[in-house]
Every structure is written in C-alpha cells, then in structure tokens.
Amino acid sequence: MRIVSLLPSATEMIGDLGLIDQLVGRSCECNWPLSAVNLPIVSLSRVDSLALSGPAIDAQVRAAVNNGEQLYAIDENLLRELAPDVIVTQDLCRVCAVSSEDVCDVGARVISLDPHTISEVAESVITLATALGVTSRGQQVAERMLSRVEIVRKSVTGKTRPRVFIAEWLDPPFASGHWIPEMVEAAGGIEVLGKPGVPSLATTWQAVREARPDIVVFAPCGFDEVRAAKEASALAHEFDPSWRTACVNADRFFARPAPSIADGVEQLAKIFHEI
Numbered sequence: 001m002r003i004v005s006l007l008p009s010a011t012e013m014i015g016d017l018g019l020i021d022q023l024v025g026r027s028c029e030c031n032w033p034l035s036a037v038n039l040p041i042v043s044l045s046r047v048d049s050l051a052l053s054g055p056a057i058d059a060q061v062r063a064a065v066n067n068g069e070q071l072y073a074i075d076e077n078l079l080r081e082l083a084p085d086v087i088v089t090q091d092l093c094r095v096c097a098v099s100s101e102d103v104c105d106v107g108a109r110v111i112s113l114d115p116h117t118i119s120e121v122a123e124s125v126i127t128l129a130t131a132l133g134v135t136s137r138g139q140q141v142a143e144r145m146l147s148r149v150e151i152v153r154k155s156v157t158g159k160t161r162p163r164v165f166i167a168e169w170l171d172p173p174f175a176s177g178h179w180i181p182e183m184v185e186a187a188g189g190i191e192v193l194g195k196p197g198v199p200s201l202a203t204t205w206q207a208v209r210e211a212r213p214d215i216v217v218f219a220p221c222g223f224d225e226v227r228a229a230k231e232a233s234a235l236a237h238e239f240d241p242s243w244r245t246a247c248v249n250a251d252r253f254f255a256r257p258a259p260s261i262a263d264g265v266e267q268l269a270k271i272f273h274e275i
Helices: 008-016 054-066 076-082 118-131 135-155 180-186 205-211 225-233 261-273
Strands: 003-005 023-027 041-045 072-074 086-089 109-112 163-170 173-175 215-218 244-247
Touching (some): 003 008, 008 023, 008 086, 023 076, 041 076, 109 118, 118 180, 135 180, 163 225, 215 261
Parallel strands (some): 003 086, 163 215, 215 244
16 A cells, blocks of 8 residues: 655554555655655645744744635645555644645545544544554554553642643744643643643733743644744743743644654653652
C-alpha cells in the first residue's frame, strides 16, 4: 500500500503502526518519526512560520481565513506521480493541515481524522489502523496511550491541584481546547480558561490575570519549547510575577492529536507536581 499523509499526527500514527515504509509522501509539517523527514513534500504551508513572529503569523492566518484563501498548497503533479492508494488528512482545523475537501482527486481513498478528545484520539488510531489493515496493532497503540494517561491520573490522585492556563498561542493568547484541557486534568491541574472538546479561543492577558492561574504553560501550536520561550520573552510585561511558568514542545506533544499526547500528560504532571 502506498500512503501519503498530509497530517503530522497521522504520520506519527503510521510510524507507531509500523507502516512507515509504506509512506511515500508527507506535508511540510510532518516531522516525526524522523525517518519520514526525507520523504517528498506534497503540501506546503503558505505561511512561513519560521520567518515570521507570532503576531505576524496570526495576522496572515486571519487575513487568509477572512478572504477565503487556502492556507496550504498541494503539489498536484507530485501527488499524481506518487500514485498513493490512501491519502490521510483532516477536517478538524483548516489552519492546521489540508482539509479533505481540498485534496485533489488522484484516485486514492481519502481518510479524514478529526478527534476532539483524548478518547477520540485513541479511536482515530484504530480508525486509521483498520483502514490500513492493521486493526489489532492500532488497538495496542491506542490502549498503550490511554494506559499511560491513566497511570499519570492515578499518580496525582489526592494531590493539591494547581490552577493552570495553557497558552495555545501567545499574541494574542489563546485558551486551550479539544484534548488539551483533558491533559491538564489528567496531570492533576485545573484549566482556568480552556474548555475540553471545543476549539481553542482567543482571550487577553488581562483575562488570564483575572483567572488567577498558579502556573502558565506556554504551548504555542506548531512551536517547540525554544520558540515558545522566545515568543514568551517578548510578552513578559503581560505576566504576573507570581506565576510559575514553563515552555513545552507543543508541536510534538500537545497540539497534534496522536499517541504522543501521553508524553505531554507526563510532562504536565512533572511541571505541576514534580513527579
């Protein structure tokens, strides 16, 4: 089977399922597992996040969305040359990856993965595994992810829960959504503004201060901990000096709905409770 993944989380799942040798193309943002990095790039973001600041990225994305413009470009000729049997993408967030309706018809089966919660992330692993003919392997990967989350949940039982704000973007700040508030809960925290199962929402640093978090985690979507720290340093004047703060690799362990969110839960537990 020949697979093209236009979705970083799906590429990670394909690796976990032991099918990376069947992957023939990827998006520009598919950076894990490392063995996928040298594959042909089928889709490119029209926003250069490496060259732009957080506010500039936000402005370009908002302008594109308001104008009805696509945020990703697909190399249709390359896609046809790769002749995939399966293309994996999503419809959860048009800012995050190519939507299924934008995939050109090359005769491949298009699979859309759209989880909103931790349990749905596990289900999406099984959905993809079943479509690729390895259902039992998918069940094992999903069960292992959920088991790791539950181990953390049990380890923080009875501990004092800090008030937490996860910043999915920094300028402007976005309160976390979808599975991330559930990650906070599993790690023994209380998310003060984020809501589970729904998209992240823009807020203000004034609203964050009024929510009185004990801990603020800088987790801007698509960035690692180094870039998160750089973005946060430019906004230090907005932060309450009483906050404990931490920067995480959101691109790898938080923003993508894949088994690696279990790593993110473990990281949060260490930040919240030093375990």
